[in-house]
Amino acid sequence: AQKVTQAQTEISVVEKEDVTLDCVYETRDTTYYLFWYKQPPSGELVFLIRRNSFDEQNEISGRYSWNFQKSTSSFNFTITASQVVDSAVYFCALRAGGRTYSGGSNYKLTFGKGTLLTVNP
Amino acid sequence: GAVVSQHPSWVICKSGTSVKIECRSLDFQATTMFWYRQFPKQSLMLMATSNEGSKATYEQGVEKDKFLINHASLTLSTLTVTSAHPEDSSFYICSARDFGTSGMYHNEQFFGPGTRLTVL
Numbered sequence: 202a203q204k205v206t207q208a209q210t211e212i213s214v215v216e217k218e219d220v221t222l223d224c225v226y227e228t229r230d231t232t233y234y235l236f237w238y239k240q241p242p243s244g245e246l247v248f249l250i251r252r253n254s255f256d257e258q259n260e261i262s263g264r265y266s267w268n269f270q271k272s273t274s275s276f277n278f279t280i281t282a283s284q285v286v287d288s289a290v291y292f293c294a295l296r297a298g299g300r301t302y303s304g305g306s307n308y309k310l311t312f313g314k315g316t317l318l319t320v321n322p
Numbered sequence: 323g324a325v326v327s328q329h330p331s332w333v334i335c336k337s338g339t340s341v342k343i344e345c346r347s348l349d350f351q352a353t354t355m356f357w358y359r360q361f362p363k364q365s366l367m368l369m370a371t372s373n374e375g376s377k378a379t380y381e382q383g384v385e386k387d388k389f390l391i392n393h394a395s396l397t398l399s400t401l402t403v404t405s406a407h408p409e410d411s412s413f414y415i416c417s418a419r420d421f422g423t424s425g426m427y428h429n430e431q432f433f434g435p436g437t438r439l440t441v442l
Contacts, residue, residue, distance in 0.1 A: 246433040314365045
């Protein structure tokens with residue numbers, strides 16, 4: 202079974218602070234993909250990043266960076282110099298890489314419970 | 323590219339009525355669409371996987387006779403909440419899998435903006 206744990210339910214920071222959102226995952230698949238999505242108050246899910254299990258290289262995109270560590274099954278997300286517009290719920294998600302441990306194909310996403318980030322001015 | 327729309331964006335209905343929600347992939351073909359439900363301050367829970375031209379696969383605990391899914395074309399899937407009750411009030415989100423042969427994120431799910439259902 203797949204599982205995604207986002208231990209931080211809510212985080213509140215002051216604008217310009219750096220903030221890291223934690224994500225720990227469990228899977229028996231050797232090939233898998235990890236995702237981060239942003240859900241602002243409007244409700245629409247915004248895709249932020251996809252990372253496959255064979256690529257542990259960290260990625261930076263503007264103020265966003267992601268740290269993938271297979272050894273600790275973590276895929277953490279850092280926002281540098283946070284802004285009020287970053288306030289949203291952030292979801293980490295996992296899916297199998299085509300064939301599950303049981304042998305069947307699977308494109309389902311397993312979501313964590315989300316972290317509500319509030320950036321105060 | 324990879325835009326998914328949902329209609330309506332919100333709906334209020336009386337208990338006992340049926341509500342249909344449409345999910346469309348606007349600029350790509352989606353052989354597979356997914357329907358999620360999200361209660362306030364909770365995560366997305368997959369309800370069913372819909373494949374074009376075949377019956378939907380429902381997750382455990384989801385009543386297929388309650389939540390009817392039709393995926394009649396490569397760009398449209400519908401979710402009908404039959405005989406809706408207040409406990410069905412939720413945020414319903416669809417996603418469509420881009421099965422294109424190229425592109426950095428082909429085969430990934432792209433999400434619609436969601437439909438907020440309130441049953442009185």
